[in-house]
Amino acid sequence: MTDSMVIDASSEVILHFDLKLEDGSAADSTRVNNKPAKLVMGDGSLTANFEDCLLGLKAGDKKSFTLSANDAFGEPNPNNIHYMEKSRFGADLEVEEGMILAFSQPDGSEIPGIIRSVAGDSVTVDFNHPLAGQTVIFDVEIIDVKPTNLQ
Structure with a gap:
């Protein structure tokens, strides 16, 4: 050193x-x-x-x-907020507000997303940095x- x-x-x-x-x-x-x-x-x-x-x-x-x-x-980018059908998460996963999940990208890499809300069959996912x-x-x-x- x-x-x-x-x-x-x-x-x-x-x-x-x-x-x-x-x-x-x-x-x-x-x-x-x-x-x-x-x-x-x-x-x-x-x-x-x-x-x-x-x-x-x-x-x-x-x-x-x-x-x-x-x-x-x-700053948070509104374009990084996505709305997804709950069915995309699989029946065995109990999706809850506040969860952080890994989402696969087209190139095979993963990006974390924070579940912001679950309303009926719609899930709001935030891909902004926490x-x-x-x-x-x-x-x-x-x-x-x-x-x-x-x-």
């Missing part, structure tokens, strides 16, 4: 994070299973605003920052920083 290596636009970063909502409730944490996250700056997996908050940090640094919905997981529309607070602890070959 190189203590002087700071996070820049092409770093690989190992970090622990705690993700909270504005009311203080926990949304996610790498500490639960003591498995730090690995991310590559600039690979598109994080928003630019999230990455900007990490720039200049180095191993051992701790920082807390707040991101608005647009800077974190985005934290869409939320302001979130990230507490990060940088464990290691390495250069990457991304350019």
Whole structure:
């Protein structure tokens, strides 16, 4: 580990994070299973605003920052709300509001959907990120920083 290596636009970063909502409730944490996250700056997996908050940090640094919905997981998109026939879920599955189910995509990948309501034979499924529309607070602890070959 190189203590002087700071996070820049092409770093690989190992970090622990705690993700909270504005009311203080926990949304996610790498500490639960003591498995730090690995991310590559600039690979598109994080928003630019999230990455900007990490720039200049180095191993051992701790920082807390707040991101608005647009800077974190985005605002809910009404086009990601779908209405489906209850019969599509199979007779053995008791579909209930609040359930998160995996839905197969045409390419074979899966996407999670949250059951928002069940009314008669109609089921409303929300494919927005569960934290869409939320302001979130990230507490990060940088464990290691390495250069990457991304350019």
